[in-house]
Amino acid sequence: MSWQIKQRVNFYTDEFKPPQLPDEIARLLLISAALMSLMLVVFVCVWSYSGWQGRALDNARQQQAFLQQQLETIKAERPPLTADSGLEQQKQLQEQRLMANQKILRYLTQGQLEQSHSFTPMVEQLGEQDIKGVWLQSFVIDEQGQRIGLNGYVDDPAKLSPYISSLVNRSAYKNRAFRFIDLQKNEGNSWLKFELDTRARDEQEKNDLIEQLAVGEQQ
Structure with a gap:
């Protein structure tokens, strides 16, 4: 028995290629992804700066309270001033x-x-x-x-x-x-x-x- 090819199929035609997005939509998606990445970076920076600023403010308040306490202690130790x-x-x-x-x-x-x-x-x-x-x-x-x-x-x-x-x-x-x-x-x-x-x-x-x-x- 012999085989004979009766029909040929070309799998390299556009019909058999996977679907592709148009260039305009691809560029739009790329720009959107870049903007989202940039916004994420900005959000992380702002969140980090806010946390650092809050810690710095807390340290400043603690330092002020400590100095105020020292000042009150010094005032209490010194005798009151009297005019000659x-x-x-x-x-x-x-x-x-x-x-x-x-x-x-x-x-x-x-x-x-x-x-x-x-x-x-x-x-x-x-x-x-x-x-x-x-x-x-x-x-x-x-x-x-x-x-x-x-x-x-x-x-x-x-x-x-x-x-x-x-x-x-x-x-x-x-x-x-x-x-x-x-x-x-x-x-x-x-x-x-x-x-x-x-x-x-x-x-x-x-x-x-x-x-x-x-x-x-x-x-």
Whole structure:
């Protein structure tokens, strides 16, 4: 018996090939898979960062609570602070002198005295003097501003020199010099009482005597 091929079949034709997706659908699926992978990576990163941030916040709170506890312990161990009575008295005295000087300066600079208007720059610049340890108690400006007398207190004699230098360098005190300078120990405290005058002592005593004689003749 012999075999004879009566029909041939070509299995390499498109009919026998497995079905394939179109290129557009394949690209769409590929892009979707890539986006899903990217979103998954972002989600993992965000979740990791949130966990790290939460742990860091917890550590910071614990550290703050620990420091607050240490601070409270230190406060409890230290004795309460009390103000020194001597310093309080000195502060009140200085405030009273400052208020008195400010009242005098306001009275003079507001033009309540007929002759004070021309002396306003001198009074204002005298009030601008700011050297710690020197307090002005009273001042005299007469003879049309030619004579200036200052009285006050100083805690260190060395501070009087920069006070005078600062004052004579101001515009209203140019070409003026204090010819009489006196320092006396103030009874009751450690402050020194100072007196400054642009007139020399002999000249001042002479003028005071003339003023006293003139007052006596008027009486």
